[in-house]
Every structure is written in C-alpha cells, then in structure tokens.
Amino acid sequence: MTFSNELHVAVVGATGAVGTRMIQTLEESNFPLTKLSLLSSARSAGKKVLFRGQELTVEIATPDKFEGVHIALFSAGGGVSKELAPEAVKRGAIVVDNTSAFRMDEGVPLVVPEVNEKDLLTHQGIIANPNCSTIQMVVALEPIRRAYGLKKVIVSTYQAVSGSGAAAIDELNKQTRNIIAGEEVTPEVLPVKGDKKHYQIVGNAIPQIDKFEDNGFTFEEMKMINETKKIMHLPDLHVAATCVRLPVETGHSESVYFETDQSDVTSAAIKDLLAASPGIILEDNPSEQLYPMPINCVGKNEVFVGRVRKDLDNNEGFHMWVVSDNLLKGAAWNSVQIASSLLKLGLVK
Amino acid sequence: MTFSNELHVAVVGATGAVGTRMIQTLEESNFPLTKLSLLSSARSAGKKVLFRGQELTVEIATPDKFEGVHIALFSAGGGVSKELAPEAVKRGAIVVDNTSAFRMDEGVPLVVPEVNEKDLLTHQGIIANPNCSTIQMVVALEPIRRAYGLKKVIVSTYQAVSGSGAAAIDELNKQTRNIIAGEEVTPEVLPVKGDKKHYQIVGNAIPQIDKFEDNGFTFEEMKMINETKKIMHLPDLHVAATCVRLPVETGHSESVYFETDQSDVTSAAIKDLLAASPGIILEDNPSEQLYPMPINCVGKNEVFVGRVRKDLDNNEGFHMWVVSDNLLKGAAWNSVQIASSLLKLGLVK
Numbered sequence: 001m002t003f004s005n006e007l008h009v010a011v012v013g014a015t016g017a018v019g020t021r022m023i024q025t026l027e028e029s030n031f032p033l034t035k036l037s038l039l040s041s042a043r044s045a046g047k048k049v050l051f052r053g054q055e056l057t058v059e060i061a062t063p064d065k066f067e068g069v070h071i072a073l074f075s076a077g078g079g080v081s082k083e084l085a086p087e088a089v090k091r092g093a094i095v096v097d098n099t100s101a102f103r104m105d106e107g108v109p110l111v112v113p114e115v116n117e118k119d120l121l122t123h124q125g126i127i128a129n130p131n132c133s134t135i136q137m138v139v140a141l142e143p144i145r146r147a148y149g150l151k152k153v154i155v156s157t158y159q160a161v162s163g164s165g166a167a168a169i170d171e172l173n174k175q176t177r178n179i180i181a182g183e184e185v186t187p188e189v190l191p192v193k194g195d196k197k198h199y200q201i202v203g204n205a206i207p208q209i210d211k212f213e214d215n216g217f218t219f220e221e222m223k224m225i226n227e228t229k230k231i232m233h234l235p236d237l238h239v240a241a242t243c244v245r246l247p248v249e250t251g252h253s254e255s256v257y258f259e260t261d262q263s264d265v266t267s268a269a270i271k272d273l274l275a276a277s278p279g280i281i282l283e284d285n286p287s288e289q290l291y292p293m294p295i296n297c298v299g300k301n302e303v304f305v306g307r308v309r310k311d312l313d314n315n316e317g318f319h320m321w322v323v324s325d326n327l328l329k330g331a332a333w334n335s336v337q338i339a340s341s342l343l344k345l346g347l348v349k
Numbered sequence: 350m351t352f353s354n355e356l357h358v359a360v361v362g363a364t365g366a367v368g369t370r371m372i373q374t375l376e377e378s379n380f381p382l383t384k385l386s387l388l389s390s391a392r393s394a395g396k397k398v399l400f401r402g403q404e405l406t407v408e409i410a411t412p413d414k415f416e417g418v419h420i421a422l423f424s425a426g427g428g429v430s431k432e433l434a435p436e437a438v439k440r441g442a443i444v445v446d447n448t449s450a451f452r453m454d455e456g457v458p459l460v461v462p463e464v465n466e467k468d469l470l471t472h473q474g475i476i477a478n479p480n481c482s483t484i485q486m487v488v489a490l491e492p493i494r495r496a497y498g499l500k501k502v503i504v505s506t507y508q509a510v511s512g513s514g515a516a517a518i519d520e521l522n523k524q525t526r527n528i529i530a531g532e533e534v535t536p537e538v539l540p541v542k543g544d545k546k547h548y549q550i551v552g553n554a555i556p557q558i559d560k561f562e563d564n565g566f567t568f569e570e571m572k573m574i575n576e577t578k579k580i581m582h583l584p585d586l587h588v589a590a591t592c593v594r595l596p597v598e599t600g601h602s603e604s605v606y607f608e609t610d611q612s613d614v615t616s617a618a619i620k621d622l623l624a625a626s627p628g629i630i631l632e633d634n635p636s637e638q639l640y641p642m643p644i645n646c647v648g649k650n651e652v653f654v655g656r657v658r659k660d661l662d663n664n665e666g667f668h669m670w671v672v673s674d675n676l677l678k679g680a681a682w683n684s685v686q687i688a689s690s691l692l693k694l695g696l697v698k
Contacts, residue, residue, distance in 0.1 A: 152662075156505035156604035158554045158593065180529050197638045204644040205507045205595060205602045207656050207670045212635035216616065216658030225661065238662035242604040242670065244507065246554060247596050253554045255505035255591040255604075267565065286561035289546040295553040307556050309565030312574065313501075313587035321556045321591065 007033045007348070009339070010069045010093070012061050012084065013076030014038035015047055017166045018098055021332035022073050025301075027052055029336055032343070039065055040076065063087035070348050073335050074098060089125035094342060096127050096335045100219075103128040103227060110230050113337045114279045115142040120341055127338055130231060131223040132330025133157050133243065133252050138231050139303040139329070140322045141258060143277035144270060145232060149261025151316075152238040155224065158246050158253035159209060160294060161201060163326045164190060168201075169249055175202040176247075191245055201247050209243040218243055251294025252326040256319070263315040270318060271308050279329070284308050292323035300325055301333045356382045356697070358688070359418045359442070361410050361433065362425030363387035364396055366515045367447055370681035371422050374650075376401055378685055381692070388414055389425065412436035419697050422684050423447055438474035443691060445476050445684045449568075452477040452576060459579050462686045463628045464491040469690055476687055479580060480572040481679025482506050482592065482601055487580050488652040488678070489671045490607060492626035493619060494581060498610025500665075501587040504573065507595050507602035508558060509643060510550060512675045513539060517550075518598055524551040525596075540594055551596050558592040567592055600643025601675040605668070612664040619667060620657050628678070633657050641672035649674055650682045 009026065013019040019040075026033065038049055039061035047058040059065060061080065066072060066088040074081045074088075075098035085095045085102070102108045109119035110128045115138050120127060130138075137155060144150060161168040171189040178185050179202055187198035191208040199206055209220035217225070224241040228234075275282040283292045284306040292304035303324045311317030324330060342348050358375065362368040368389075375382065387398055388410035396407040408414060410429065415421060415437040423430045423437075424447035434444045434451070451457045458468035459477045464487050469476060479487075486504060493499060510517040520538040527534050528551055536547035540557040548555055558569035566574070573590040577583075624631040632641045633655040641653035652673045660666030673679060691697050 154503055154606050156591075158507070158595075176525060177529055180526055191638075195638060199642060200644055203597050204642055205597060206642060207602070207604075207640050208638060212638075215661070216635060216656070217661075240606065240660050240662070240666070240668060242505075242656070242668055244602070244604065246507075248552050248554060253556070253593070255556075255593065257503050257589065257606075286565060289540075289544060289557060289561075291556050293548060293553055293555060295549055307565070307591070311589050312564070312566075313589070317589070319589060319591055 006035065008035040008037070008069050009033040010037040010039055010066060010072040012039045012072060012074045012080065014049065014058050015040050015044040016075060017162050017169065018075040018327055018331040021327045022075065022335060023049060023051060025328065025332045025336045031336060031339065037065060037069065063091070066091040066093050069093040071096065071339050071342065073339065075331065085126055094123065094125060094127065094348060096129055096338045098129040098331050098335055100131065100223060102126050103130065104230065110227060111338050112138050112231055112334060113341050114139050115231055116233070117341050120338070120345055120347060123347070129331065129335045129338065130227045131220070132163050132326040133159060133220065133254065134224050134227040134231070135330050135334050136252060136303045136322050136324035137224070137254055137256060138228055139279050140256070140274065140305050140320065142232065143273050144258065144260065145234070147273055148265050150234065150237060150258060151261055152259040153228065154240045154257040156255045157241065157243045158248070159243060160248040160250045160252055160326055161190065161245065162250045163209070163252065163330070164193070164245070167193065172201055172247060172249060175200060201245065204247065206245040207242065209245050248294050250325060250327055251297045251323060252330060253292070253294055254322040256322055257311070258318055259314065259316045260318070267308050267310045267318060274305050274308070279303055280305055282306065291321060294323055297323050297325050299328070301328050303329055355384065357384040357386070357418050358382040359386040359388055359415060359421040361388045361421060361423045361429065363398065363407050364389050364393040365424060366511050366518065367424040367676055367680040370676045371424065371684060372398060372400060374677065374681045374685045380685060380688065386414060386418065412440070415440040415442050418442040420445065420688050420691065422688065424680065424684070434475055443472065443474060443476065443697065445478055445687045447478040447680050447684055449480065449572060451475050452479065453579065459576060460687050461487050461580055461683060462690050463488050464580055465582070466690050469687070469694055469696060472696070478680065478684045478687065479576045480569070481512050481675040482508060482569065482603065483573050483576040483580070484679050484683050485601060485652045485671050485673035486573070486603055486605060487577055488628050489605070489623065489654050489669065491581065492622050493607065493609065494583070496622055497614050499583065499586060499607060500610055501608040502577065503589045503606040505604045506590065506592045507597070507604070508592060509597040509599045509601055509675055510539060510594065511599045512558070512601065512679070513542070513594070516542065521550055521596060521598060524549060550594065553596065555594040556591065558594050597643050599674060599676055600646045600672060601679060602641070602643055603671040605671055606660070607667055608663065608665045609667070616657050616659045616667065623654050623657070628652055629654055631655065640670060643672055646672050646674050648677070650677050652678055
C-alpha cells in the first residue's frame with residue numbers, strides 16, 4: 001500500500017439505509033482506516049454511531065469536511081453527490097459514489113471488482129458504484145462471458161423496498177401493521193418518492209422503479225441496460241430489463257435469460273463455472289428444493305445463483321435466478337470492495 | 350340453445366378458493382342454470398351456501414351425484430378429477446376440469462374462449478381449463494399472434510398464493526400476523542404442499558411453483574410452456590417460463606417478452622390492438638403512472654395489460670406486463686365462460 005500510515009475515510013449519508021451498512025461493513029471487514037468521518041444532512045447531524053467501540057458524532061456534510069479525507073463513500077442521493085463529490089475530489093479525496101449521478105459519465109469508472117477492477121486505474125477522482133440490481137447480475141454473468149461469450153440478456157427483477165431507502169422500509173412495515181389492524185393504508189413513498197402517485201406495496205407488485213423515460217422504460221430499467229454494457233465492456237450486448245418492486249424488505253431477486261456465443265454449453269458446465277467464481281454462491285439442487293431466496297441472503301455479501309437450466313428451444317440460451325442483499329453487494333459492500341481495490345492497486349496516496 | 354328447459358350444473362370442490370368463485374361467478378353472470386349441485390370431500394360436506402337467495406347444502410362428491418347433471422365444473426385437485434370426471438361423463442355430463450389432470454391429453458380440448466373456443470366442438474366429454482398463469486398470458490398474446498404472428502415468448506411470473514389454494518392464503522395471513530407480533534413462523538404449505546420443504550412466503554420470493562421436473566423446470570413452468578403451444582395451436586412456438594411465488598394474496602402478474610413474425614410493428618399498434626381485443630383492458634400510460642397491478646385486478650374478470658414497449662435491440666421484440674385475478678379469469682370465470690360457450694355452440698344436450 002502506498003498511502004501513508006493515515007487513512008481517513010468519510011461516509012456521506014451515514015444515517016441512511018446504505019450508509020449504516022457501509023459503516024457496519026467497514027467495521028466487519030477490518031478495513032484499515034485510521035479515521036472515520038460520518039457526514040449527513042442537517043436533519044440527521046448530531047446522531048451518535050458506535051464504530052470499533054468508539055462513539056462517533058454525525059456531522060453536517062460541507063465541503064471543508066473533506067479536507068484530509070482519502071476516500072469518501074457517498075450514498076446520500078444524486079443531488080448531494082453532484083454538489084459535494086467535486087468538492088471532495090478538489091480536496092484530494094477519491095470519491096466512491098453510490099448514486100446514479102456520474103455512472104454513465106466518460107472518465108468515471110463504473111466498477112464491480114469481480115468484473116472490472118482494472119477500470120479503477122483510469123479514475124479521475126470519482127468512481128461510481130453501479131445500481132444494486134445491475135451489480136448482482138453482472139457478477140453472475142461475467143464468468144459466463146469470459147468462458148463462453150455473451151450476446152443477449154433479458155432480465156425481470158423482483159426488487160426489495162430497501163432499494164428505495166429507509167422511508168420505503170418504514171412504509172412497508174407501517175402498511176403491514178395497518179392491514180393487520182384493519183386500518184386504511186395511505187401510500188406516500190413507493191413506487192417513487194418524487195413521482196406524482198403512490199401505491200400500496202403490501203400484497204402488491206409494482207412494475208415501476210424510478211421514473212419513466214420517454215421510451216417507455218423506467219430509469220431503473222435503463223440503468224440496468226446501460227450500466228451492464230459499460231461494466232462488461234460490451235457496448236453491443238443486447239440487454240432488456242423489466243423492474244418490479246415487491247413487498248420484500250431486503251434482497252433483490254432476478255429472473256435472468258441469457259444467450260452465450262457458443263452453442264453446446266451444458267447447464268452443468270455453467271453451474272460448475274459459477275460455483276468456482278468469485279463472489280458467487282451456487283445454490284442449485286432442485287431435488288432438495290435448494291435455490292436462492294431473498295429471505296436467506298440478508299446480511300450476506302455474496303451473490304446467490306440457482307435455477308440454472310438450459311432453454312428448451314435455443315441451444316445457446318439459459319435461465320437462472322440471481323439473489324443478493326441489495327444493501328450489501330448491491331451498495332455498501334461493493335463500495336467498500338472498491339475502496340479495498342483502490343488500496344490494493346496503490347491508487348490511494 | 351339446444352338443451353332442454355332444465356340445465357343442471359354441478360360444482361366439484363365447492364368450498365375451495367376456486368369453487369367459491371365459481372359459485373359467485375355463476376350467480377353474478379346470470380348463468381342460465383335451473384339446478385345447482387355443490388359437491389366436495391366428506392370434510393366440507395354439510396356446509397351451507399347461499400345461491401340466488403336459496404340455501405344449498407354441500408354434498409359428498411360421489412359418482413351417483415352426476416346423474417342428470419349437464420355440466421360439471423371440477424376444481425378439487427387432480428386426484429378427484431381423475432377419479433370422478435370419467436364417472437360424470439359416463440352419466441352424460443360435460444366436465445370442465447380446472448386441474449392439470451387431462452390438459453395435455455389428446456382429445457381433451459384445452460380452452461380459453463377468447464383464443465380457441467372452436468376447439469370445444471371436438472370434445473369427448475372432458476374439457477380442460479388451462480393453468481391460471483397460462484390463461485392470462487394467451488389472452489394477451491392471441492390478438493398479437495393473429496395480427497403479426499408470434500415466434501418466441503419468455504415469461505417470468507409474479508404469482509399470488511391463492512393459486513395454491515385456501516391453505517396457502519391462510520398461511521400468508523397467519524405468517525403476517527406472526528411477524529407483526531414478533532412470533533416464530535412455521536411454514537407448512539408453500540411453496541408446494543406435497544413437497545418436502547416449506548419456506549416462509551412473507552417478505553420473500555420463492556422460485557418454485559409445483560414440483561420440479563427432471564429438466565430443471567418446475568411443473569408450473571412446463572404447464573405454461575406446453576399449454577400455451579396447445580391452446581394457440583403453435584407446436585413450434587418457442588416458450589420459456591420462470592414461475593415465482595410472491596406474498597400477494599390474489600392476482601398473478603407476468604413480465605412477458607415476445608417476438609412477432611413481422612418486423613416494424615410499433616408499440617402503439619400493439620397497444621391499439623390489445624385495447625380493442627376481447628377480455629383485455631389496456632392500462633398503459635407511463636406519464637400518469639398507469640399500469641396494471643395485482644391489487645387493482647382482484648374481483649375483475651378481465652386481463653389487464655400495460656408497460657407495452659418495444660425491445661431496444663430487436664425490431665421484432667416487445668415487452669409487456671400482464672395482470673389478472675388468478676381465481677377468476679385464471680380459473681372460475683374461464684370455466685364459466687367455457688360453460689357459456691358450450692351452450693352457445695349447442696353442445697349441451
């Protein structure tokens with residue numbers, strides 16, 4: 001490692017659904033930091049957080065707070081990132097940004113360490129953490145691309161409310177209590193906090209995550225499409241996505257159809273490959289009813305893959321079911337992995 | 350109509366999740382029956398049911414109960430159908446069977462009236478009602494097939510627990526109460542009552558509906574694949590399915606990708622076509638966040654379609670979101686529609 005003995009890390013959005021996981025993950029992974037700054041909006045400033053036995057106070061995120069910071073992990077919404085990430089970079093920090101603010105910008109590496117860690121070498125201060133639903137999918141697809149090529153992906157997602165933040169988790173829990181008590185439900189957050197209409201999530205499946213684009217796809221679907229091409233360096237890959245929100249607190253699931261370049265690949269070969277690939281746990285044994293489920297992935301860093309089977313009509317086609325904790329591999333853990341990669345590659349000075 | 354003045358209908362499985370909807374649907378649709386027999390297992394026999402202001406008593410389903418019955422609607426599980434449907438036919442009844450017992454048998458029409466009503470003309474006593482998830486999909490696909498041809502379908506489902514019967518509904522509700530009360534959850538029904546393992550459905554998405562086949566697909570998935578080909582008379586259609594159970598009480602949703610034979614079809618043309626097709630309500634206006642959701646389809650007979658959009662890479666490819674009440678169009682309403690078609694076609698004597 002080339003950084004000095006000091007390693008100062010800042011977490012921006014420290015009290016949010018992802019920020020709290022970032023702090024936990026930094027602690028649990030023994031990340032070699034020597035100082036941790038917890039930053040937030042004025043509303044959450046002053047809160048106390050225990051980290052490695054020390055009580056830290058959350059401070060208001062202002063430009064000067066990034067003086068001396070080596071790595072700043074941002075997860076406080078796109079607006080905050082747009083305003084403060086350049087300020088952090090100006091003061092010498094490397095920003096790992098968990099929002100969509102810079103992901104598609106040229107010169108901003110969009111990184112999933114299992115897939116494209118080397119892209120970090122070209123960073124210009126800001127590194128983007130991809131969308132949660134994209135990350136778990138590319139972790140599962142990358143070993144397949146390397147071994148057999150990849151030409152087409154069609155994904156339908158089953159996404160947890162925590163992907164929409166702490167307010168959405170509160171809404172799911174409140175609605176559940178309301179319904180059990182026979183009370184009226186007043187949706188205020190989902191599907192998209194800033195959109196016009198809100199719908200009940202309990203007992204429902206909402207085919208809208210983030211706002212709609214002019215082409216009829218949602219922004220979440222376009223994120224999956226565009227980010228996958230960028231991360232995998234496959235600008236011509238055919239990718240289509242349908243993103244759906246479910247009454248699940250944490251853990252995104254994905255029904256993924258993909259086509260390889262090679263024909264005559266067997267599903268057994270795909271399973272062996274996935275089982276041996278970094279960051280993946282294969283859970284695939286139909287006779288034992290073993291397959292990934294969101295309820296089992298919570299709190300785990302890995303991407304769980306199962307239900308791998310060959311398409312019945314297309315010799316190059318396969319189906320699989322991919323599940324991961326959207327707050328960990330989909331956000332906090334991937335950000336901390338990026339930070340670790342930055343250290344490993346000698347990029348933190 | 351060629352039947353005599355008397356029309357005697359029997360409902361087998363009269364106290365189940367589908368059976369109760371069949372009775373409701375017969376009443377609400379003013380089905381021209383003159384006598385209704387309600388049949389069930391010994392366990393439910395003796396229950397009273399109000400029908401058109403009259404109290405009817407549920408009786409044990411035995412072969413002699415079908416004497417004089419013109420149409421028998423079965424929904425009491427495959428075992429009961431296999432045993433009693435031939436007995437009903439022997440006594441002159443036409444059986445509309447809602448189980449999978451006879452669906453793929455040659456000589457048994459598998460009918461969705463909007464799609465293949467004419468197949469009823471060749472019946473030999475038993476007519477099969479397709480699987481719930483198949484019905485709503487073919488209603489949406491058939492107008493597209495007629496106008497533009499259809500060569501490929503890839504579907505991922507979001508299925509409600511009521512598709513697995515009344516015990517699964519009870520389980521969803523009981524688990525919700527348990528979790529709110531901080532009590533332990535003991536899954537006993539889902540994903541498949543007769544399978545070895547049971548998993549919590551609340552806060553989860555279970556990628557198993559019905560038992561696994563040797564090819565890695567579940568029986569539910571193979572039902573969707575094989576039934577779609579049979580109903581649409583497209584033995585060479587490429588169909589693939591991934592079926593997933595959700596914590597939703599009623600209302601199946603489906604993310605459907607399909608490819609037409611013709612290129613240069615627009616999504617506007619597909620939407621116009623669907624809006625004008627029988628049994629379909631188009632709910633598709635992204636700028637108003639209008640799309641189908643299970644919570645809105647409950648108690649309605651139609652199939653709701655939205656999120657229609659052209660694939661970004663394939664000029665023949667489209668995506669859509671299809672939602673329907675699995676107990677109505679997916680089961681009870683489709684069965685009663687078949688019975689009405691039988692009358693209309695003069696097949697009840």
